[in-house]
Amino acid sequence: GQQLNQSPQSMFIQEGEDVSMNCTSSSIFNTWLWYKQDPGEGPVLLIALYKAGELTSNGRLTAQFGITRKDSFLNISASIPSDVGIYFCAGRSWIQGAQKLVFGQGTRLTINP
Amino acid sequence: KAGVTQTPRYLIKTRGQQVTLSCSPISGHRSVSWYQQTPGQGLQFLFEYFSETQRNKGNFPGRFSGRQFSNSRSEMNVSTLELGDSALYLCASSKDNSYEQYFGPGTRLTVT
Numbered sequence: 558g559q560q561l562n563q564s565p566q567s568m569f570i571q572e573g574e575d576v577s578m579n580c581t582s583s584s585i586f587n588t589w590l591w592y593k594q595d596p597g598e599g600p601v602l603l604i605a606l607y608k609a610g611e612l613t614s615n616g617r618l619t620a621q622f623g624i625t626r627k628d629s630f631l632n633i634s635a636s637i638p639s640d641v642g643i644y645f646c647a648g649r650s651w652i653q654g655a656q657k658l659v660f661g662q663g664t665r666l667t668i669n670p
Numbered sequence: 671k672a673g674v675t676q677t678p679r680y681l682i683k684t685r686g687q688q689v690t691l692s693c694s695p696i697s698g699h700r701s702v703s704w705y706q707q708t709p710g711q712g713l714q715f716l717f718e719y720f721s722e723t724q725r726n727k728g729n730f731p732g733r734f735s736g737r738q739f740s741n742s743r744s745e746m747n748v749s750t751l752e753l754g755d756s757a758l759y760l761c762a763s764s765k766d767n768s769y770e771q772y773f774g775p776g777t778r779l780t781v782t
Contacts, residue, residue: 588769599674599760599773600713645713649769655726658703658769660713 563646563661570636571669578644578664579630586648589629590658591620594643603644604631633666641668672697674763674774682780688749691777695742695763701725702744703771704736707758716759719744720766748779756781 563580570576580589588607592600604615606622606629613620619632629648633640646661675694683689695702703726704716715728719738736746742763748755758778762771 590770592773597776597778599676599762599776602770602772605770647771656769657715657726658771659715662712 561646561648561659561661563664565664566662567665567667569667569669572636572638574636576633576636576640576666577630579628580646580648580661581628582648582659583627584648584650585626586629586650586659587626588649589620589622590647590649591618591629591631592645592647594645594663596642600645636666636668638668638670641666674761674772676759676761676774676777678777679775680778680780682782683751684782685751685753687751688747689751689779690745690747691759691761691779693744693746693761693763693774695744695761696772698765699763699772700742700766701764702738702742703762703764704744704746705760705762706730707760707776708756713760716746751781753781755779 561580561582590605591603594600604613604620609626610624611622617634643663643665645663647658649658677692701720703718706714717736718726722738733749738744758776760773760776762773764771
């Protein structure tokens with residue numbers, strides 16, 4: 558089935574540093590979504606991308622829909638302690654005749670103060 | 671606008687028992703999807719309901735079932751619980767034609 562390769566799996570950074578993570582696939586997606594999950598909570602939608610090449614920002618977060626429609630990246634600028642958590646990408650496409658969301662395995666972000 | 675709510679938040683069951691989890695979507699959202707999240711497998715899609723009909727289904731055994739009511743609230747049921755069913759069960763809702771899914775806080779199920 559379709560899979561998303563999300564990297565890196567984990568990141569250990571200093572407060573104030575910029576962060577970059579990405580998702581790639583061998584399949585084409587129509588939509589890319591980025592989520593953040595805090596421990597014991599459900600994922601929270603950060604950014605939604607609908608067009609190839611689209612670049613969207615949400616505060617210090619910026620995400621892009623890759624031109625090939627097979628990848629997306631998320632950048633966080635000037636990280637702060639509350640950025641700690643697990644970030645998931647999700648891609649929407651047709652799978653077995655139905656629109657489905659496929660999730661990456663997540664990037665765990667840890668920030669050293 | 672209130673977010674997605676799930677009840678209960680925590681549940682402990684014994685092998686062989688059955689369990690029912692509940693999800694109330696965001697007002698106006700007609701699509702409800704269910705996911706199982708475990709440390710080893712990540713987010714795994716269970717099924718999606720739209721207007722009381724199951725629209726999509728993941729690769730889970732028949733012990734996992736769900737339904738949606740006319741007010742869009744949804745329930746999922748797991749029968750004959752196994753230890754491996756211990757997980758965080760997440761519900762997500764979205765508008766009719768939007769795939770921006772909004773998640774609830776989840777139900778943490780522990781099977782002993």
